[in-house]
Amino acid sequence: MAKDKVHIFDTTLRDGEQVPGCKLNTSQKLHIASRLDELGVDVIEAGFPISSPGDFHSVEEISKLVSNASVCGLTRAVQKDIDVAAQALKHAKRPRIHTGIGTSDSHIKHKFNSSREQIIERAVGAVKHAKQYVEDIEFYAEDAGRTDNDFLAKVCEEVIKAGATVLNIPDTTGYCLPEDYGAKIKYLVENVKGIEKAIISCHCHNDLGLATANSIAGAVNGARQIECTINGIGERAGNTSLEEVVMIIRQHPHLQLDTNINTKLLYDTSQMVSEAMGMSVQANKAIVGANAFAHSSGIHQDGVIKNRETYEIIDPHDVGVKTSAIVLTARSGRAALAYRAKNIGIELTKLQLDKVYEQFLKFADTHKEINDDDIPGIVDLADLNA
Numbered sequence: 001m002a003k004d005k006v007h008i009f010d011t012t013l014r015d016g017e018q019v020p021g022c023k024l025n026t027s028q029k030l031h032i033a034s035r036l037d038e039l040g041v042d043v044i045e046a047g048f049p050i051s052s053p054g055d056f057h058s059v060e061e062i063s064k065l066v067s068n069a070s071v072c073g074l075t076r077a078v079q080k081d082i083d084v085a086a087q088a089l090k091h092a093k094r095p096r097i098h099t100g101i102g103t104s105d106s107h108i109k110h111k112f113n114s115s116r117e118q119i120i121e122r123a124v125g126a127v128k129h130a131k132q133y134v135e136d137i138e139f140y141a142e143d144a145g146r147t148d149n150d151f152l153a154k155v156c157e158e159v160i161k162a163g164a165t166v167l168n169i170p171d172t173t174g175y176c177l178p179e180d181y182g183a184k185i186k187y188l189v190e191n192v193k194g195i196e197k198a199i200i201s202c203h204c205h206n207d208l209g210l211a212t213a214n215s216i217a218g219a220v221n222g223a224r225q226i227e228c229t230i231n232g233i234g235e236r237a238g239n240t241s242l243e244e245v246v247m248i249i250r251q252h253p254h255l256q257l258d259t260n261i262n263t264k265l266l267y268d269t270s271q272m273v274s275e276a277m278g279m280s281v282q283a284n285k286a287i288v289g290a291n292a293f294a295h296s297s298g299i300h301q302d303g304v305i306k307n308r309e310t311y312e313i314i315d316p317h318d319v320g321v322k323t324s325a326i327v328l329t330a331r332s333g334r335a336a337l338a339y340r341a342k343n344i345g346i347e348l349t350k351l352q353l354d355k356v357y358e359q360f361l362k363f364a365d366t367h368k369e370i371n372d373d374d375i376p377g378i379v380d381l382a383d384l385n386a
């Protein structure tokens with residue numbers, strides 16, 4: 001059975017760049033956009049053109065540069081925003097306007113002091129206005145995670161009639177549980193008239209650490225686009241991490257889903273974004289963290305040396321990491337020490353290993369990590385000729 005394609009919508013340059021202190025200049029954005037295109041993302045959200053002249057310029061330049069992915073610009077449901085976004089996207093091969101408005105009762109009351117009827121009117125008006133400029137219109141129902149499902153379905157129905165091609169269902173506040181977010185997507189699939197004319201998109205924030213789980217729950221229930229960022233960067237606790245959703249889909253073939261991503265570029269892309277933004281990747285970050293393929297406890301090291309698959313569900317080469325690491329610490333066992341010593345040309349018999357291991361433990365208790373350079377000195381201390 002052919003797998004269903006999940007479109008990857010990368011918003012590193014828009015939602016990701018909203019991280020305080022991580023502003024990128026146009027040349028850095030172009031560099032990242034070109035890598036995202038090579039990585040195989042389907043859509044690059046290049047910015048929010050009306051927000052500043054710099055953002056407008058970046059969206060315009062990215063539109064000229066990108067050859068494969070659609071290039072998308074964000075707007076509010078405001079005509080001027082849409083006019084400016086259309087202008088910035090003028091040179092894009094595949095332009096997309098991303099417009100929308102808050103749909104939860106909280107947003108309707110506190111942000112807009114409005115009514116459900118007026119929100120639908122503004123949503124439809126924005127989509128129709130955008131449709132004059134481009135064919136591909138994505139509509140976001142901001143705070144959809146906390147929006148009543150009946151009303152959300154009504155909004156979706158009306159914007160599809162107005163010409164929306166993609167329906168973005170953001171869990172803007174990162175509030176939803178995977179079960180509830182998945183059920184919301186299923187509800188829309190089953191209850192929105194005309195839903196076959198549009199793709200449902202997941203856009204999840206990570207306030208409770210559930211962005212990836214929610215996005216996968218959405219895809220399992222019928223969404224066919226996931227919005228994400230490299231390293232999961234973004235507002236507050238961040239967005240869904242691109243590398244995580246892509247690898248979950250790849251490592252679980254029974255989901256019958258697939259993406260276009262060249263996973264071998266994931267690690268390098270993660271490093272590139274981290275450097276450009278001056279934002280380090282946490283060491284225990286799934287897929288791309290420094291420790292994602294590092295083994296330090298004796299039991300795990302022994303297993304991995306015998307067969308990598310005992311403690312690794314992903315081949316590091318598949319995500320562009322050169323090799324798994326056997327890290328030497330006071331928790332390491334003889335197998336790890338023998339392995340690392342052999343790697344630098346020191347072969348030890350069982351008896352010799354016992355002696356060296358004794359010295360190794362003394363050294364390790366006073367050092368956080370033991371490097372290859374330390375090993376010959378430890379071997380000398382063991383005095384193998386005595």
Ligand code: KIV
Binds near residue numbers: 143
């Ligand atoms: O989180 C959100 O709701 C958004 C929208 C503007 C798409 O980023």
Ligand code: ZN
Binds near residue numbers: 015170203
């Ligand atoms: Zn967002």
